[in-house]
Amino acid sequence: MGMERGFVKVDSLCRTSLPSVSAVGDLINTPQLAHVGFAEGILVAERVGGIPVTPIDYDGVPRITYSDPEVASVGLTSTQATERGLKTVEFNYNLGGNGRSVILQTQGAAKVIAISEEDGPGRVIGVHIVGSRVSELIAEAQLIYNWDAEPSDVAQLIHPHPTQSEAIGEAHLALAGKPLHVHA
Ligand SMILES: Cc1cc2nc3c(=O)[nH]c(=O)nc-3n(C[C@H](O)[C@H](O)[C@H](O)COP(=O)(O)OP(=O)(O)OC[C@H]3O[C@@H](n4cnc5c(N)ncnc54)[C@H](O)[C@@H]3O)c2cc1C
Numbered sequence: 001m002g003m004e005r006g007f008v009k010v011d012s013l014c015r016t017s018l019p020s021v022s023a024v025g026d027l028i029n030t031p032q033l034a035h036v037g038f039a040e041g042i043l044v045a046e047r048v049g050g051i052p053v054t055p056i057d058y059d060g061v062p063r064i065t066y067s068d069p070e071v072a073s074v075g076l077t078s079t080q081a082t083e084r085g086l087k088t089v090e091f092n093y094n095l096g097g098n099g100r101s102v103i104l105q106t107q108g109a110a111k112v113i114a115i116s117e118e119d120g121p122g123r124v125i126g127v128h129i130v131g132s133r134v135s136e137l138i139a140e141a142q143l144i145y146n147w148d149a150e151p152s153d154v155a156q157l158i159h160p161h162p163t164q165s166e167a168i169g170e171a172h173l174a175l176a177g178k179p180l181h182v183h184a
Contacts, residue, residue, distance in 0.1 A: 004029065012055035014044050022048075036061055060146045062138040069108050072138035075126035075145040078113055086125065087116040093171035095131050097181035099162035106132035110167040112175055114151055121175050123148045133164060140168050151175035 002009035002017035025037030095101035108131025115122035127141035154172035
């Protein structure tokens, strides 16, 4: 079986060099995360079962550091975007403007990175959040990234008050040129 740097080599549909043998999870050189292993296992099961499958977009997998404060990310960082030659705009929303974060006495920020287009920000390519309990916010960011939403799409959505999810909404409002509770 083909190997590379200690990992089993696979193609984008988890097929190894051996016919009828697939590999998933920590065996292959993809993010070493439980939810990635689940997704790869489902992909293989569906492919073997004859269901059409598409390669996983690993940039769209949420990554969380369960520290205090937590760090949660999906999509590209500013550095990765630059390395890929993408022109971007970004907004860093300070949780000081978020009522629930003030109640929880947590500091932090929600950073949104979008493609820079001539007529304004295009699709969101990265969301990165630091603060207490922000792991729970990354699911919305995951939808925003994976459904190619633009800041103006998200800016229209009304977020419940007082929740930390408002920080996601407000970061997109600001990027769409309509800041609400923005603290420097
Ligand atoms: C301390 C720690 C914390 C983690 N925390 C997180 C987290 O918070 N979130 C997250 O997403 N990921 C986390 N991970 C990573 C996550 O656990 C792995 O990415 C995931 O378990 C990989 O799944 P897997 O099925 O590829 O391998 P495993 O879950 O390791 O499963 C492999 C199985 O194969 C068995 N096995 C091994 N050799 C043989 C053999 N010869 N014969 C039969 N059975 C065998 C093992 O006993 C094991 O049960 C953590 C990992 C560690 C080590």
